Amino acid sequence: MAGGAPLPPDRARAMRMTATLLLVAMAGLFIVAETMLTVHPAWGYVHAFAEAGMIGGIADWFAVTALFRHPLGLPIPHTAIIPSNKDRIADTMAAFLRTNFLTPVVVARRMQNMNVAKAAGDFLAKRGDSTEGRVRAGAAQLFVELLESLDPDRLGLQVKAGLARQAEKIDIAPLLGRMLEAAIGDNRHGPLMDGMIRWAGLTLEDNEDMVRDMVAQRANSVIRWAGLDGRLANSVLDGLYKLLAEILVDPEHPLRGKVQEGLEKLAQDLQHDAETRAKVEQMKADLLNNPAVADWWMGVWERLRTSLIARIRRPEGGMDGEIGHSLAELGQTLQSDPALQMQVNRFARRTLVGTVNRYGEQIVSLVSTTVKSWDATTITGRIERAVGRDLQFIRINGTLVGGLVGVTIHFITEVI
Incomplete structure (x- = not known):
């Protein structure tokens, strides 16, 4: 069946049968009353009730049936209203949805009091x-x-490329310069210098043999012949260890001041010297491109x-x-948290209003196009199953009200 999902169960069937049986009962009562008119005057009231009830029931049956199909299959003008006006109904439904639900003002007003x-x-x-x-x-x-x-390799490459693109956009040299300048200003570079001194001492300790070889290679032949190269190397190592220890324990050591001056100059160069900044950027690029x-x-x-x-x-x-x-x-x-609620609610409201503002017309067009794509049988069945039960009550009420009106008219004519 065109139109997608199957039609829902026809829950109006029982009421349709009830309305039809009531109409048949009126017809039967009319026949009985017609034959009994001479027996007693009260049968005149029964006759009028049945006659008017039949007329009212048939009229309402015609009206209800004409909404969905041609009564008795006869192409009577202005019948089968819904199938004949399917496209207009689709446009009307879409316009109603757009006007009453999918406008930014309506959405914002409805969400104003929603938490x-x-x-x-x-x-x-x-x-x-x-x-x-x-x-x-x-x-x-x-x-x-x-x-x-996720494809691990593919995603990894994509994320790496994304990180690289973001890193390329960052001018890292001024950032490092400001960080170093702030650290020096707050005297937070002291632990860093202490760590560097300790690292230098450990490095020297691990490479004593290399230092001794360097001293021996640079000593002249007389010193080596006299066996003084070893003592010279030990003196060099002892002097270096002593110097590092003095720098480490003395916060006012002159070399600390020289190091701090060098760090301050580096911080300024990182922020303002084009050559230094270019070198840092090149180092960053080399690092990012390193396999x-x-x-x-x-x-x-x-x-x-x-x-x-x-x-x-x-x-x-x-x-x-x-x-x-x-x-x-x-x-x-x-x-x-009321403040967080307010922010979230504002975000939700703005998001929904923005969505309606941008896509409202597309949503309306989707509704209209979908309804227009249904065939006449589908849209008739859907609407009839949605409101058919109430329409059958109209037939029942029309039959009973018609009968009561008939009794009233008969009474008035008898009195006059």
Whole structure:
């Protein structure tokens, strides 16, 4: 059947049969009363009731039937109104929807007194019921399916490319310069310098043999022949260790001042020196283009993805519980924070109004086009099944009211 889903059950059938049987009963009563008119004057009232009831029932049957089809199959003008005006009905329905529901003003007015945020908070904050469990499990399962559907290599490359594009847009040198300048201004560079000094001491300790070889290679032959190169190397190492220790324990050591001057100059150069900034940008580009960085990112992404999937699928539901707990906390916040409610409600209202403003015409057009695509039988069946029961009451009421009017008229004529 054209028009999509099957027609709903015809719940008006029983009322249609009742209305028809009532009309038949009126006809039978009319025949009986016609034969009994000479027996008693009261039969005149029965005759008038039945006659007028038949007329009223037949008239209403004709009117109801004419809405949906030609009565008795006869092409009487202005019958089968709904099938004949299907396209006009579709346009009228669409215009009604557009005027009364899908205008920004109407949507904004209807949402003005709606607390969407609090309603969402009440729903999310419910604990221990089946609804909350289904939401939590559904959110977790949706997250798992999303992660499993992603191509690890392809997504990793896309994310890496996206990060690279964002990093390329950032002028990192001035940012580093301002960070370094702020650290020096707040005297937060001291621990960094101490760490660098300790690192230099450990590096020197790990490379003592290399220092000794360098001293021996640069010493002249007389010193080496006299065996003084070893003592010279030890003196150099001892002097370096002593210097590093003095710098570490003395906050006012002159070399600390020199280092700080160098850091201050670096901070200024990073912000204002074009050559320094160009060097930093080149270093950033080299780092982003380094294949090792790409391999590292791919490994990090895949470990993260598989770890999340494993946690969500864990029998004890670790991630499932975390999602449920997070949803409940979000719901409680939405319930108790009026400022957040106002922001969320404003966002929801603006979003829906914007959607209606942008896509209202398309929605209306979709409704109109869908109804127009139904064949006459489909649209007639849908409307008749929606209002047919009430229409059959019109037939019943018309039969009974017609009968009462007939009795009234007969009484008046008898009195006069």
